[in-house]
Amino acid sequence: MTIEDGKPTSSHSDAGDTSRGDERDQEKGDGIALPSHVAGSGTLDRLADTARDYAKAATAENTNKAYAADWKHFGRWCRIKGLDLLPPSPEMVGLYLADLAAPVGKAPAITVSTIERRLSGLAWHYQQRGFTLDRKNRHIVTVLAGIKRKHGKPPVQKEAILRDDILAMVATLPQDLRGLRDRAILLIGYAGGLRRSEIVSLDVHKDDTPDSGGWVDITDEGALLTLNAKTGWREVEIGRGSSNQTCPVHALEKWLHFARIDFGPLFVRTSRDGKTALPARLSDKHVVRLIKQTVLDAGIRSDLPEKRRLVLFSGHSLRAGLASSAEIDERYVQKHLGHASAEMTRKYQRRRDRFRVNLTKAAGL
Known part of the structure; x- marks a missing residue:
């Protein structure tokens, strides 16, 4: 199998202008507006647009997309139910949640x-x-x-990608420019x-692009990523x-050298023949496709059906793999992954000594 690079709905007449108008508003992403008593001007309208951009940046892009779809x-x-979106009604939201969990008809439960x-x-x-939905209301809770x-x-x-897995995965990649890039992506x-979004958001230098999520400094000792x-x-x-x-640092240097990249996004698309680096930044979806494809090509978890293997591995498999394979003090892994608590780090550790501390024996049993 090759993985290429590259909601149930119901028809019903609109019930009232309020719902339609509000949906049009949300499609504009217009949560920030000028006060009603202030007359618009070129400067104020520009500031309102800027404020909207900052408000949108308060949450991750994928979260914004998910919330918009919700x-x-x-x-x-x-x-469809003949109800109005505004003002918020906890009773109505409670009914909506129940319909999501136990839908009528062919719509699947989520x-x-x-x-x-x-x-x-x-x-x-x-x-x-400008409204507040009381999520603690009994109709919702x-x-x-x-x-x-x-x-x-x-x-x-x-599933965590362990040391032998990642070595087998990078061994399946070709030696052309695309292969050099994908090898650097997996190892870095x-x-x-x-996270997959962190990988593709990196730039070569600080402030190279407006959409940068960080940059990399390569030294004799290694690479310092600022994210x-x-x-x-x-x-x-x-x-x-x-x-x-x-x-991983050598792989990154090799990619940058042969792709002739010294400015802008760290990981970019390549031409169809895999020989020329293009200006466009890679999508984080490429990281997922790359992981799934190399997992298949390397024969990892070949004891399972192919569809099951594709479901088991994702971008998080890299983070879980490092957390599970690095045999050092847990606090260093926690800092490396940027976790606020050790408990979160333990969730990523698929392979660890869970009974190293035996409270049963410590209690005298």
């Missing part, structure tokens, strides 16, 4: 985590419109608690414990490896 879905649901995400999306959009109790399942963790992502991550700015140190064949 609000659109909720607006469609309200129109997971509890997605239901919780949609509730967050609704609360966020109401807040942007009790319904959501019942959904969790009846439909909740333990979280499904992505693995050694840095990076604008989910929890704020942080530095990630990637030391040089014991062999050029597996060294």
